[in-house]
Amino acid sequence: xxxxxxxxxxxxxxxxxxxxxxxxxxxxxxxxxxxxxxxxxxxxxxxxxxxxxxxxxxxxxxxxxxxxxxxxxxxxxxxxxxxxxxxxxxxxxxxxxxxxxxxxxxxxxxxxxxxxxxxxxxxxxxxxxxxxxxxxxxxxxxxxxxxxxxxxxxxxxxxxxxxxxxxxxxxxxxxxxxxxxxxxxxxxxxxxxxxxxxxxxxxxxxxxxxxxxxxxxxxxxxxxxxxxxxxxxxxxxxxxxxxxxxxxxxxxxxxxxxxxxxxxxxxxxxxxxxxxxxxxxxxxxxxxxxxxxxxxxxxxxxxxxxxxxxxxxxxxxxxxxxxxxxxxxxxxxxxxxxxxxxxxxxxxxxxxxxxxxxxxxxxxxxxxxxxxxxxxxxxxxxxxxxxxxxxxxxxxxxxxxxxxxxxxxxxxxxxxxxxxxxxxxxxxxxxxxxxxxxxxxxxxxxxxxxxxxxxxxxxxxxxxxxxxxxxxxxxxxxxxxxxxxxxxxxxxxxxxxxxxx
RNA sequence: GCUCGUAUAGUGUAGUGGCCCAUCAUGAAGGACUCUCAUUCCUUCGACCCGGGUUCAAAUCCCGGUACGAGCACCA
Numbered sequence: 001x002x003x004x005x006x007x008x009x010x011x012x013x014x015x016x017x018x019x020x021x022x023x024x025x026x027x028x029x030x031x032x033x034x035x036x037x038x039x040x041x042x043x044x045x046x047x048x049x050x051x052x053x054x055x056x057x058x059x060x061x062x063x064x065x066x067x068x069x070x071x072x073x074x075x076x077x078x079x080x081x082x083x084x085x086x087x088x089x090x091x092x093x094x095x096x097x098x099x100x101x102x103x104x105x106x107x108x109x110x111x112x113x114x115x116x117x118x119x120x121x122x123x124x125x126x127x128x129x130x131x132x133x134x135x136x137x138x139x140x141x142x143x144x145x146x147x148x149x150x151x152x153x154x155x156x157x158x159x160x161x162x163x164x165x166x167x168x169x170x171x172x173x174x175x176x177x178x179x180x181x182x183x184x185x186x187x188x189x190x191x192x193x194x195x196x197x198x199x200x201x202x203x204x205x206x207x208x209x210x211x212x213x214x215x216x217x218x219x220x221x222x223x224x225x226x227x228x229x230x231x232x233x234x235x236x237x238x239x240x241x242x243x244x245x246x247x248x249x250x251x252x253x254x255x256x257x258x259x260x261x262x263x264x265x266x267x268x269x270x271x272x273x274x275x276x277x278x279x280x281x282x283x284x285x286x287x288x289x290x291x292x293x294x295x296x297x298x299x300x301x302x303x304x305x306x307x308x309x310x311x312x313x314x315x316x317x318x319x320x321x322x323x324x325x326x327x328x329x330x331x332x333x334x335x336x337x338x339x340x341x342x343x344x345x346x347x348x349x350x351x352x353x354x355x356x357x358x359x360x361x362x363x364x365x366x367x368x369x370x371x372x373x374x375x376x377x378x379x380x381x382x383x384x385x386x387x388x389x390x391x392x393x394x395x396x397x398x399x400x401x402x403x404x405x406x407x408x409x410x411x412x413x414x415x416x417x418x419x420x421x422x423x424x425x426x427x428x429x430x431x432x433x434x435x436x437x438x439x440x441x442x443x444x445x446x447x448x449x450x451x452x453x454x455x456x457x458x459x460x461x462x463x464x465x466x467x468x469x470x471x472x473x474x475x476x477x478x479x480x481x482x483x484x485x486x487x488x489x490x491x492x493x494x495x496x497x498x499x500x501x
Numbered sequence: 502g503c504u505c506g507u508a509u510a511g512u513g514u515a516g517u518g519g520c521c522c523a524u525c526a527u528g529a530a531g532g533a534c535u536c537u538c539a540u541u542c543c544u545u546c547g548a549c550c551c552g553g554g555u556u557c558a559a560a561u562c563c564c565g566g567u568a569c570g571a572g573c574a575c576c577a
Contacts, residue, residue: 078574134575186504240505321514323514350537377536477537
C-alpha cells in the first residue's frame with residue numbers, strides 16, 4: 001500500500017520544485033519552433049523592447065528553433081521609420097541576445113506579398129474596399145450595422161483596388177477591410193481595416209529604394225498576420241495590448257484557411273524611476289535638445305543603459321525573472337541594478353577615485369617607498385597595482401578629512417592636523433574609519449558623470465592611473481561601479497537611491 | 502459605453518484541489534567575513550483583493566463585487 005503510493009508522491013514532489021526560467025511552450029517541438037520580434041524602427045530599441053528580445057530569443061534557444069527580427073516599418077507619417085535605426089537595432093539585438101537573428105525581415109521590402117494577399121482577399125470575397133469616411137464607419141461599428149461598401153461586387157472591389165494602387169484616391173478616402181461580422185461582441189473586431197493609403201510624396205519612406213514608391217500600405221494587423229504565415233512563425237509572444245490583434249488576425253487566418261500560431265502575452269511594465277516614455281516623444285525631445293541623443297544616460301534606451309554599464313547579462317536576467325505573466329507591474333531600477341552588480345562585480349577592477357580631494361603632507365618614520373594593491377580583493381589572478389609614495393604627499397576625499405584619525409585603506413593609520421598627515425604605523429591599531437586615498441602623482445584629473453532624478457551631475461576628481469581599456473566597468477572603491485568612457489571620464493552605472501522614493 | 506485581461510509579502514515571482522500555517526529573488530533591519538559604504542555568508546521582517554458557492558479538502562474550480570490595465574486608430 002505504501003509502496004504503491006510512494007512513486008506517486010515522489011513524482012508529485014518533483015513537479016512542485018520551483019520552476020527555473022521560462023515555462024514550456026504549448027505545442028512546441030524541438031527544432032521546429034519559429035519565433036519573432038517585430039519592432040518599429042522609428043527609433044533605436046528601448047528598455048521595454050528588451051523584454052521581447054530576451055523572451056523570444058531565450059525560447060529559441062530552449063527549443064533550438066529560429067528567431068526572426070522583423071522591422072514593421074509600414075507607417076511613414078505617424079511613426080516614421082528612422083533610417084539609422086535598422087542597423088542599430090540589429091546590432092543591439094545581437095548584443096543583447098548574444099547571437100545574430102536567424103532571419104531579418106523588413107516589411108517595406110515585402111509589399112508585393114501583402115498586395116498579393118490583399119488581392120486574394122478581395123477576389124475571394126472576404127475583404128472589401130470601403131469608401132466610408134472614418135467617422136461614418138465608426139458609427140457602423142458602434143451600431144453593429146454593415147456599411148454599403150460591404151456588398152460591393154468582386155469586380156468592383158478589384159477595380160477600386162487597382163485605382164488605389166494607381167494613386168486615384170487621397171489618404172482617408174478609401175481603405176481595404178477584412179470582412180468579419182458587424183455583430184461581433186467585441187467592437188474592435190468588426191470589419192477591421194487591413195490596408196490604407198499614405199501620402200508618401202509629402203511623407204516618403206526613409207529607405208532609399210522605397211521612398212515614394214508605394215501609396216497603399218498594410219496596417220499592422222494585416223501585415224503582421226500575412227508575414228507570420230509567410231515565415232512559418234509557430235509561436236508569438238508579445239504584449240497583452242495586442243490581444244485583440246490576435247483575435248483580428250485569427251479571423252483573417254480562418255478566411256485564408258490557415259492556423260494561427262500559439263500566442264502568449266506579457267503585461268505592461270513600468271519602471272518607478274522612469275514613468276512613461278515613448279519612442280516618438282524621446283525623438284522629439286532629442287530634436288529639441290532636451291536630451292543629448294539616444295544614448296543620453298537619462299533615457300531608457302538600450303543604448304543609454306549599455307553606455308552606462310548595464311550588461312546584456314543583467315538585462316537578460318532581469319527580464320527572465322519577470323517572465324511572461326499578464327500582470328501589469330511596476331518595478332524599481334534597484335532590481336535591474338541587483339542583476340547588474342552580480343554580473344559585473346567579479347570582473348570589475350578596483351580603482352581609487354577622490355571627489356574634492358585635499359592634499360596632506362605625509363610625515364613620519366619608516367614610511368615605505370611604494371605599495372602594492374590587489375586589483376580585485378577576491379581574485380589575486382587579476383594582478384596588482386603599484387602606488388609610489390615618494391612624493392611624500394597624499395590625497396584624501398574632503399568629506400573624510402574632518403576626522404583626526406583615519407586609516408588609509410590597505411596602508412597605514414594616520415593622524416590629520418592641518419595639512420599634515422602623521423604616519424602612525426602600518427598595523428591597524430584601532431577601529432578608526434578606513435578611507436580610500438591616493439598618493440600624489442599616482443593619479444590624474446578625471447570626471448565622474450552621474451544621473452540622479454533626471455539631472456546629469458559631473459563631479460571632477462582625482463582618479464588613480466590605470467591601463468584599463470575604454471568600456472571597462474570598474475569599481476570605484478567606496479563609491480560604486482562605473483564605466484570608463486575615455487581616459488578622463490567615467491560614468492556611474494547605478495544611480496544613487498533617491499530618497500523618499 | 503462595449504470588449505478583453507490581470508489580481509500571492511514593500512517590489513517582482515513560484516504555485517493549476519491535498520505536499521502550502523505558501524517558493525525564490527529583491528528590499529528593509531541585524532549579524533559574520535572583509536584594511537571599500539563592494540562582494541560573499543547567516544538571521545529576521547513580510548503576502549494568497551473582498552463576498553458567496555462547489556468539495557472531505559481551495560491560493561488553486563465556479564459565481565458576484567471591487568481595483569487596476571489594455572483594445573474599440575486610415576499607429577505599431
